[in-house]
Amino acid sequence: MSRPVTPPVRAEFVLPPSSRSAARAPAGASLPARRALELPSVRKAALLAVLAALWEAVARWQGNDLLLPGFLQTATAFAQGIASGELLQRVAASLAVLAQGYAVGVGAALLLTAIAVLTRPGRELLETCTAMFNPLPAIALLPLAMLWLGLGNASLVFVIVHAVLWPLALSTYSGFRAVPETLRMAGRNYGLTGLGFVASILLPAALPAILSGLKIAWAFAWRTLIAAELVFGAASGKGGLGWYIFQNRNELYTDKVFAGLATVILIGLAVEHAIFATLEKATVRRWNMQH
Amino acid sequence: MIPRLVRAAEPQPLLRAENVTLEYGGRARTVRATEDVSFDVYEGDRFVLLGASGCGKSSLLRAAGGFLAPASGRFTLDGATIGKPGPDRLMVFQEFDQLPPWKTVLQNVMFPLLKARGLPRKEATERARHWIARIGMERFEDAFPHQLSGGMKQRVAIARALAMQSRVLLMDEPFAALDALTRRRMQEELVGLWQEERFTLLFVTHSIEEALLVGSRILLLSPHPGRVRAELNSHQYGFAGIGSPEFRAAERRIAELLFDLPPEAQDSTGGAGRIAL
Numbered sequence: 380m381s382r383p384v385t386p387p388v389r390a391e392f393v394l395p396p397s398s399r400s401a402a403r404a405p406a407g408a409s410l411p412a413r414r415a416l417e418l419p420s421v422r423k424a425a426l427l428a429v430l431a432a433l434w435e436a437v438a439r440w441q442g443n444d445l446l447l448p449g450f451l452q453t454a455t456a457f458a459q460g461i462a463s464g465e466l467l468q469r470v471a472a473s474l475a476v477l478a479q480g481y482a483v484g485v486g487a488a489l490l491l492t493a494i495a496v497l498t499r500p501g502r503e504l505l506e507t508c509t510a511m512f513n514p515l516p517a518i519a520l521l522p523l524a525m526l527w528l529g530l531g532n533a534s535l536v537f538v539i540v541h542a543v544l545w546p547l548a549l550s551t552y553s554g555f556r557a558v559p560e561t562l563r564m565a566g567r568n569y570g571l572t573g574l575g576f577v578a579s580i581l582l583p584a585a586l587p588a589i590l591s592g593l594k595i596a597w598a599f600a601w602r603t604l605i606a607a608e609l610v611f612g613a614a615s616g617k618g619g620l621g622w623y624i625f626q627n628r629n630e631l632y633t634d635k636v637f638a639g640l641a642t643v644i645l646i647g648l649a650v651e652h653a654i655f656a657t658l659e660k661a662t663v664r665r666w667n668m669q670h
Numbered sequence: 671m672i673p674r675l676v677r678a679a680e681p682q683p684l685l686r687a688e689n690v691t692l693e694y695g696g697r698a699r700t701v702r703a704t705e706d707v708s709f710d711v712y713e714g715d716r717f718v719l720l721g722a723s724g725c726g727k728s729s730l731l732r733a734a735g736g737f738l739a740p741a742s743g744r745f746t747l748d749g750a751t752i753g754k755p756g757p758d759r760l761m762v763f764q765e766f767d768q769l770p771p772w773k774t775v776l777q778n779v780m781f782p783l784l785k786a787r788g789l790p791r792k793e794a795t796e797r798a799r800h801w802i803a804r805i806g807m808e809r810f811e812d813a814f815p816h817q818l819s820g821g822m823k824q825r826v827a828i829a830r831a832l833a834m835q836s837r838v839l840l841m842d843e844p845f846a847a848l849d850a851l852t853r854r855r856m857q858e859e860l861v862g863l864w865q866e867e868r869f870t871l872l873f874v875t876h877s878i879e880e881a882l883l884v885g886s887r888i889l890l891l892s893p894h895p896g897r898v899r900a901e902l903n904s905h906q907y908g909f910a911g912i913g914s915p916e917f918r919a920a921e922r923r924i925a926e927l928l929f930d931l932p933p934e935a936q937d938s939t940g941g942a943g944r945i946a947l
Contacts, residue, residue: 559765559767561763561765561767561768562767562768562770564735564737564755564761564763564768565761565763565768565770567737567755568735568755568756568757568759568760568761568782569757569781569782569785569786570755570756570757570785570786571785571786575785579785580770583770583772584770584771584772586772662772665814666771666772666814666816667771667814667816668771668772
């Protein structure tokens with residue numbers, strides 16, 4: 380026979396209220412060397428170094444500069460390109476065109492989604508247009524753009540706008556629609572309507588989605604621009620980065636081709652890590668709005 | 671305004687529901703939330719809409735806020751029909767996400783003062799600071815909502831509404847998502863603020879106890895669709911009297927009315943009424 384379990388009756392006690400500062404936990408001591416190896420940036424840098432070494436080894440084993448220049452050769456070409464100012468000039472030319480197209484595309488996307496979220500025809504227009512144009516690669520419009528706008532910056536801007544507009548509109552719109560009902564009602568409670576409502580409530584509330592849309596749009600724009608410049612890009616005698624790659628391939632300066640490609644990658648990384656990461660830290664991360 | 675001969679001693683209701691029927695739904699079928707509900711809220715009232723889920727109490731509050739158009743009947747404020755949301759009827763919601771997460775506590779309280787009232791920045795800051803101090807959150811002026819506890823967020827939402835000094839405050843179960851200890855403190859603080867400020871409050875809850883504590887007058891609604899069951903006074907019950915025989919009796923009386931129990935029958939016969947909910 381098992382007896383029912385009964386806990387013992389214990390004495391009560393009351394402690395004096397403790398002061399708050401005493402409750403703070405002591406800071407843990409850190410081992411700098413061990414910690415450094417745990418940092419994601421350090422680990423990534425180590426991985427890149429391994430890949431570069433591998434590349435150099437393969438290039439040397441293959442021994443053909445025209446087909447595959449090594450890492451050191453590419454680095455030298457890159458350094459020379461920077462030193463002579465040529466590479467920087469090309470980058471500047473590319474980024475100038477990109478900035479124009481990006482600005483127009485972002486403006487158009489925000490306007491289109493604002494109209495879409497406020498009116499029913501606007502919504503139908505946006506839904507139809509994004510469904511049609513989003514799967515269409517922007518670069519496919521280049522021949523048409525050249526026909527309409529000629530061999531100039533206008534054609535490049537046209538395709539970049541196209542690359543930016545649809546993905547950004549799509550993610551901004553879904554961001555708007557995901558804004559909590561309570562927040563919308565709070566905004567309408569203050570008498571906010573129309574564009575004022577979009578600017579004061581929807582836009583900041585949808586910022587995480589908009590930022591990720593801006594990132595996607597930037598990547599699309601950058602890709603599209605480089606690809607477009609490979610087709611043409613020397614309208615006014617000084618082409619962009621894509622044209623630099625194309626030209627050097629024609630002249631079989633393969634190391635310069637690699638240097639150009641490396642520049643494309645580096646700029647992509649720089650924008651992602653410098654601009655977008657800073658923007659996120661200053662806004663959505665500070666407000667704890669990541670989803 | 672139609673001039674009327676009114677004796678000075680006879681106050682006019684501030685907010686009126688006149689035979690309000692609310693319906694939801696699309697083409698296929700409509701769901702009736704409330705049917706023919708009328709009530710008068712006077713200035714300084716703490717008017718509670720009480721009922722089980724499905725009685726349309728939140729819908730009524732939304733309609734008073736102008737977020738939902740009645741299928742028939744109307745809401746009036748100072749005699750004028752309510753058509754759309756406005757800052758003269760500020761709402762406090764149950765959900766914590768009513769505070770824009772990108773604004774600090776101070777900015778959150780200032781937001782409607784700037785946007786809806788159009789105050790100059792300096793004046794808005796002063797007024798916001800005053801109300802943040804009134805709810806005891808001056809140390810958290812620069813905190814973002816995600817750094818606050820649930821109770822603190824609701825406090826900020828209440829301060830934001832009070833700072834606007836709107837004609838009537840609409841509260842939709844503002845303490846329902848809080849833990850029991852915080853809820854009790856918030857109820858006491860709200861009544862304390864009312865005793866000093868004498869604002870007009872329309873408060874929705876499903877808790878009989880909360881209705882008795884927070885309200886001065888209670889409208890009982892029966893569900894599916896919501897209809898008026900009774901209108902009772904509750905100004906005589908305070909926090910000191912919780913658990914007193916009178917308080918218990920009032921609770922029981924409301925439960926009997928809400929669940930259609932025969933008076934004083936609590937055990938076996940009460941089951942049917944409860945299940946029907």
